[in-house]
Amino acid sequence: MIIRILLYLLLFIVLKIHAQNNDSRLLLGFNYGFGSEFNNKDYTFVNHFYKAQLYYKLKETKHFQYEILVQPEINFAKHQLLNFYFVKPETPDFEQKREEYTKLKDIHEYVLNLGFLIRKPVSKNISVYLLGSVGPMITDTETERMSGGFAFADVLAVGFSLKWKKIQFDIRPEVRHVSNAGLGSTNAGYNTKNIEFGISYPL
Template identity: 40%
Template sequence: MINYWFISHTVVNGDELRARFMKPKSINEYVLNVGLVYRRYLNLNSSIYTTLNSGPMYIDTDTERLKKGFSFSDVISVGYNYKVKNVSFDAKFMFRHASNANLQMPNFGLNSSGFKIGSYYEFN
C-alpha cells in the first residue's frame, strides 16, 4: 500500500490494518486469459494492433484493495509490430484491472499498466 490515507482513521482497527498492509509483500497471481486481437496492416512489414482479454485469476495474498482468492483479470493493450523476413519486433502498452466482482470484500481492484518490447522468430 502506498497511500497511507487509503484506510480511514475512523475505522475501528485502522492503525492495525495500516501497519499490516504497508509492509512490503510478495504476491503471486495465477491467471488464465482468453482474448481477441484486432490488427491493421500499415504495409507488408508493419502493423498496429489492439488486444482485449479476460479470464479467471487466483491471488494468494490479501491486500488492502483485493481479498485473497478467486478474482478476474482484464487486460487491454495497444501495440506496433514490424517484421523483417521471419523475425518480428513488437512493442505494446497495456492496462490491466483485477477485481473479484464483489464476491468478497475488499474489492477496490488492482490496476496496473506496463510497456513490453520484444522480438520473436517465426519458423516456416
C-alpha cells in the same frame, strides 16, 4: 504448480488446433512486460511479468485481420499502502490492519487471459493492432485493496508489430485493471500502466 497447468493447457490447445490447421494461422510467442500504478497518494504498485502467447488468426479481410489470443501469465508485483486512512475505523481490527497493510508486500499473480485482436497491416512487414483481453487470476496475497485468491485481470492495449523473415516482434503499451468482481470481501483492485515486448514464430 498453477503456471505449469496453464502451460500444459496452452500446449494442448496448440496441438489440438495445429492438427486441424497447417496454413500458419498459429503463432506461438513469449512476452516480457513491466509497469506501475497510475499516480496516486494512496498506494504504490510496481510489477513485471512473463507471458506465453498463442495467436490464432480467425479471419483476414482486405484491410484487417482478426485474431484470438491465449495468454498464460505470471506477474510479480510489489505493493505498499501509503495512506493508512484508506483502512477505515469501522473495519474490524482496523489499527492492526493499518500496521499490516502499510508494510511492503510481494505479490504473485497467476493469470490465464483470453483476448481478441484487430490488426491493421501498414506494409508487408509492419502492422498495428488493438487488443482487449480478460481472464481468471489467482493472487497469493491479501491487501487493503483486494482479497487474496480468485480475481480477474482485464487488459486494453495498442500494439506495433514488425516481421523479420518468419519472426514477429511486438511492442505493446497497455492499461490493466485487476479486481475480483465483488467475489471477495475487498475489491478496490489495482490499475496499472504497462508496456510489453514480445517475440513470436508461426507454427
